[in-house]
Amino acid sequence: MAINGRIFSSLFSLLFRIIIAASLSSQNQVYVVYFGEHSGEKALHEIEETHHSYLSSVKETEDEARASLLYSYKHSINGFAAVLSPAQASKLAEMEEVVSVFPSHPRKHKMHTTRSWEFVGLEEEVKSQLQSEKSGSLLARAKYGRNVIVGLLDSGFWPESKSFSDEEMGRIPKSWKGICQTGDAFNSSHCNRKVIGARYYLKAYEKYYGTLNTTLDYRSPRDKDGHGTHTTSTVGGQMVPDVAFMNSFARGTASGGAPLVHLAAYKVCWATPGQDKVDGNTCFDADMLAAIDDAIHDGVHVLSISIGTKKPTAYYEDGIAIGALHAVKQNIVVACSAGNEGPGAGTLSNPAPWIITVGASSLDRKFVAPVVLGSGLRLEGETTTPYKLENKMYPLVYAGDMSLPNVSQAVAGQCLANTLSSEKAKGKIVLCLRGNGTRVGKGIEVKRAGGVGYILGNSPANGQEIVADPHVLPATAVGANEAIQILKYINSTKYPMANIIPARTVVHTTPAPFMASFTSRGPNVIDPTILKPDITGPGLNILAAWTGEDSPTRLGADDRKVEWNIFSGTSMSCPHIAAAAALLKAIHPTWSSAAIRSALITSAGLENNNGTLITDASGKHADPFQFGAGHFRPTKAADPGLVYDASYTDYLTYLCGLGIIIADLSFKCPQVAPKTNDLNYPSLAIPKLNGNVTITRTVTNVGKAKSTYLASVRPPMRYHVKISPSMLSFKHRGEKKSFKITIEKEKDTMLSKKIEEGAYEFGWFSWSDGIHTVRSPMAVSSA
Ligand SMILES: *[C@@H]1O[C@H](CO)[C@@H](O)[C@H](O)[C@H]1NC(C)=O
Ligand SMILES: *[C@@H]1O[C@H](CO)[C@@H](O)[C@H](O)[C@H]1NC(C)=O
Ligand SMILES: *[C@@H]1O[C@H](CO)[C@@H](O)[C@H](O)[C@H]1NC(C)=O
Numbered sequence: 001m002a003i004n005g006r007i008f009s010s011l012f013s014l015l016f017r018i019i020i021a022a023s024l025s026s027q028n029q030v031y032v033v034y035f036g037e038h039s040g041e042k043a044l045h046e047i048e049e050t051h052h053s054y055l056s057s058v059k060e061t062e063d064e065a066r067a068s069l070l071y072s073y074k075h076s077i078n079g080f081a082a083v084l085s086p087a088q089a090s091k092l093a094e095m096e097e098v099v100s101v102f103p104s105h106p107r108k109h110k111m112h113t114t115r116s117w118e119f120v121g122l123e124e125e126v127k128s129q130l131q132s133e134k135s136g137s138l139l140a141r142a143k144y145g146r147n148v149i150v151g152l153l154d155s156g157f158w159p160e161s162k163s164f165s166d167e168e169m170g171r172i173p174k175s176w177k178g179i180c181q182t183g184d185a186f187n188s189s190h191c192n193r194k195v196i197g198a199r200y201y202l203k204a205y206e207k208y209y210g211t212l213n214t215t216l217d218y219r220s221p222r223d224k225d226g227h228g229t230h231t232t233s234t235v236g237g238q239m240v241p242d243v244a245f246m247n248s249f250a251r252g253t254a255s256g257g258a259p260l261v262h263l264a265a266y267k268v269c270w271a272t273p274g275q276d277k278v279d280g281n282t283c284f285d286a287d288m289l290a291a292i293d294d295a296i297h298d299g300v301h302v303l304s305i306s307i308g309t310k311k312p313t314a315y316y317e318d319g320i321a322i323g324a325l326h327a328v329k330q331n332i333v334v335a336c337s338a339g340n341e342g343p344g345a346g347t348l349s350n351p352a353p354w355i356i357t358v359g360a361s362s363l364d365r366k367f368v369a370p371v372v373l374g375s376g377l378r379l380e381g382e383t384t385t386p387y388k389l390e391n392k393m394y395p396l397v398y399a400g401d402m403s404l405p406n407v408s409q410a411v412a413g414q415c416l417a418n419t420l421s422s423e424k425a426k427g428k429i430v431l432c433l434r435g436n437g438t439r440v441g442k443g444i445e446v447k448r449a450g451g452v453g454y455i456l457g458n459s460p461a462n463g464q465e466i467v468a469d470p471h472v473l474p475a476t477a478v479g480a481n482e483a484i485q486i487l488k489y490i491n492s493t494k495y496p497m498a499n500i501i502p503a504r505t506v507v508h509t510t511p512a513p514f515m516a517s518f519t520s521r522g523p524n525v526i527d528p529t530i531l532k533p534d535i536t537g538p539g540l541n542i543l544a545a546w547t548g549e550d551s552p553t554r555l556g557a558d559d560r561k562v563e564w565n566i567f568s569g570t571s572m573s574c575p576h577i578a579a580a581a582a583l584l585k586a587i588h589p590t591w592s593s594a595a596i597r598s599a600l601i602t603s604a605g606l607e608n609n610n611g612t613l614i615t616d617a618s619g620k621h622a623d624p625f626q627f628g629a630g631h632f633r634p635t636k637a638a639d640p641g642l643v644y645d646a647s648y649t650d651y652l653t654y655l656c657g658l659g660i661i662i663a664d665l666s667f668k669c670p671q672v673a674p675k676t677n678d679l680n681y682p683s684l685a686i687p688k689l690n691g692n693v694t695i696t697r698t699v700t701n702v703g704k705a706k707s708t709y710l711a712s713v714r715p716p717m718r719y720h721v722k723i724s725p726s727m728l729s730f731k732h733r734g735e736k737k738s739f740k741i742t743i744e745k746e747k748d749t750m751l752s753k754k755i756e757e758g759a760y761e762f763g764w765f766s767w768s769d770g771i772h773t774v775r776s777p778m779a780v781s782s783a
């Protein structure tokens with residue numbers, strides 16, 4: 001008997017009703033009611049009428065139905081967002097035409113906070129563009145991204161930033177259908193040939209939080225937060241020479257990765273009322289879906305979405321996953337951040353295989369500011385604080401010993417607000433430990449209490465990773481080992497003394513890159529047969545444009561203003577990958593989004609600048625659950641040799657394997673449900689292997705017409721991997737060849753340790769023709 005879409009869909013809505021029941025609250029809230037694609041040509045008003053009739057069928061009156069409708073998604077995505085009771089939502093979920101109904105989740109958009117392009121090898125190229133164009137370089141070949149349009153879902157942008165000037169920008173592509181939506185402090189003159197489109201979406205936000213407080217944010221595409229300006233300029237900001245953070249650090253030419261792309265800002269993230277800005281923005285699924293639907297219609301080629309979830313979300317109630325699938329149907333490349341929820345396992349967001357999921361790693365740059373102790377000991381520290389102490393020794397104290405009478409030593413030791421005694425701390429350098437409270441906020445407390453200098457010490461949980469912050473007084477930050485050494489020194493002497501050497505920027509530091517401890521990790525808990533993240537890019541201490549109206553730390557108590565800022569997060573690495581995708585799109589305009597993703601993945605690098613495998617922040621070897629295939633190498637990605645291609649239909653077939661229908665209810669699943677592992681993905685994840693498994697992959701020759709590739713394997717420990725055939729010969733470009741990979745667990749012997757159940761082992765397989773190495777990571781665990 002044929003298993004058709006209907007069976008899948010009813011199975012699916014059953015699954016869904018359970019979910020609704022589980023998250024049942026009596027409160028009315030915004031739900032997304034999702035129908036998949038639009039079938040046939042319909043006028044926009046007809047679509048809205050259809051949506052309205054669904055709503056009317058669960059609402060008491062027509063007026064109530066009209067009043068409850070927030071969005072009617074009309075272009076690619078078929079669905080609407082409306083205020084519903086849980087009972088109304090369940091009723092809609094049961095209807096045959098409905099794919100899913102899910103609450104419009106609020107998502108936090110939290111940041112952990114020049115050199116990126118040089119570091120990934122576009123270095124000479126960025127410089128040479130300022131002098132003369134060097135032909136043959138990736139940037140030159142890609143014409144710096146000319147004619148490619150990248151859309152960002154974020155907090156908007158700051159139009160006055162030099163990054164968004166339209167000097168030397170080409171004409172706006174004729175295909176562009178976007179608009180420049182006016183609003184607070186924003187009119188059509190704020191778009192230009194660089195930022196060609198700008199829109200904003202806040203209906204779901206306002207249903208949740210009430211009318212936007214315009215003291216907190218602009219009701220327009222103008223960015224109040226800084227995040228959107230930072231990510232937008234990272235993708236495609238103009239080259240702006242001689243830029244530095246707080247006039248002191250990371251001086252150089254600021255440039256987007258694809259400096260001549262056109263940009264389009266879709267503002268979907270807004271200030272969270274009642275929270276300090278440092279705690280991040282909030283973005284809602286219903287608003288994001290509206291933005292993606294417009295972005296597809298407007299004609300973007302690449303979407304960069306630096307928005308994650310705290311908890312992994314099933315595809316069918318994940319607005320980004322749903323929107324991205326519709327985007328991919330139009331061949332739009334979608335890059336998303338993996339999230340900042342590391343270092344725990346299984347923490348990553350945005351795991352759908354039609355998305356490029358991006359982890360974060362370091363650059364080879366530090367902002368060095370050592371501490372010198374009275375004993376003569378010099379300890380490494382880092383900061384982007386421009387303020388300096390005099391060249392003499394100052395009394396050094398531990399904040400825990402400076403507490404107010406009503407405060408415990410442990411609490412004062414973390415320098416929380418109003419915990420330090422000014423009588424005790426005045427004139428001293430104060431050591432505070434991480435824990436509760438923000439890193440910069442602790443310095444504000446030291447300053448309030450009259451301290452002259454501030455040392456931020458990592459707690460053991462933070463290890464040796466330092467996020468360089470611009471503190472409000474002379475300061476530096478040290479790793480956990482150094483913090484203990486300072487505490488020991490304070491204990492060891494009657495008059496502990498210290499100085500903090502003013503910070504300076506140092507490049508070519510080793511080892512680099514290393515994985516940021518905050519970067520979210522695999523395994524992919526939504527579908528463990530898809531290896532995620534896909535790739536890593538720079539996300540630690542990244543300099544990019546800022547609003548100029550805002551403090552570098554986003555703390556309410558910090559009233560400094562900067563036009564350039566250094567921030568960290570997978571939010572910062574995602575736009576690097578989006579920029580690389582834009583360059584590839586410019587060079588290979590006919591490639592599918594899967595081919596572009598494959599090129600980026602299979603060309604990624606595994607080594608740091610010390611020539612060893614990329615490590616984590618503590619110096620241990622990192623693995624594909626942290627970096628995916630490795631660190632991106634855009635120049636190599638432009639000429640990958642072979643690609644693992646996949647079509648929109650392939651994704652729908654893949655979803656059949658999961659028993660899920662997303663975009664197309666009429667899609668006929670194959671009679672035998674496919675294995676999810678069979679999606680032609682450029683990496684491999686096999687959870688709970690029992691005995692052996694054989695998987696098929698197909699590569700397409702995009703290199704030389706006549707070429708021969710040989711397979712090689714680095715099997716995961718205690719597994720055998722066989723590739724057959726082990727040689728592929730191509731006669732022309734575009735030719736496809738399939739091969740099989742068989743993975744088998746080693747027999748346990750007396751000597752070998754039993755393979756630990758559920759523990760992942762990692763390996764690689766690759767195809768090489770002597771010029772290209774097309775490498776895929778694999779992750780395997782045993783049943
Ligand atoms: C747009 O706003 C600017 C001020 O920011 C103003 O100078 C300009 O005249 C306005 N342009 C239009 C078309 O309204
Ligand atoms: C808007 O935000 C400002 C700044 O936080 C606050 O002082 C004000 O009370 C808020 N207004 C409303 C109506 O909530
Ligand atoms: C401790 O007492 C002081 C007043 O002496 C007050 O300002 C401060 O807020 C208190 N701190 C805490 C943490 O309770």
Ligand SMILES: *[C@@H]1O[C@H](CO)[C@@H](O)[C@H](O)[C@H]1NC(C)=O
Nearest residue numbers: 410411414434435436437459
């Ligand atoms: C941080 O605050 C939480 C909640 O008040 C508390 O449970 C935890 O122990 C604190 N952490 C530290 C390191 O003091």
Ligand SMILES: *[C@@H]1O[C@H](CO)[C@@H](O)[C@H](O)[C@H]1NC(C)=O
Nearest residue numbers: 484485486487488489490491
């Ligand atoms: C410093 O001395 C205090 C009290 O004498 C003790 O509790 C603490 O563990 C010592 N710290 C270090 C790092 O030796």
Ligand SMILES: *[C@@H]1O[C@H](CO)[C@@H](O)[C@H](O)[C@H]1NC(C)=O
Nearest residue numbers: 509510511609610611612619
């Ligand atoms: C990396 O290489 C540099 C210079 O070659 C060396 O000084 C350093 O110790 C190495 N670091 C590690 C972690 O191996």
Ligand SMILES: *[C@@H]1O[C@H](CO)[C@@H](O)[C@H](O)[C@H]1NC(C)=O
Nearest residue numbers: 690691692693722742743744
């Ligand atoms: C794989 O397992 C099957 C039975 O589960 C067995 O018949 C077959 O020989 C195995 N293949 C290999 C390559 O070991």
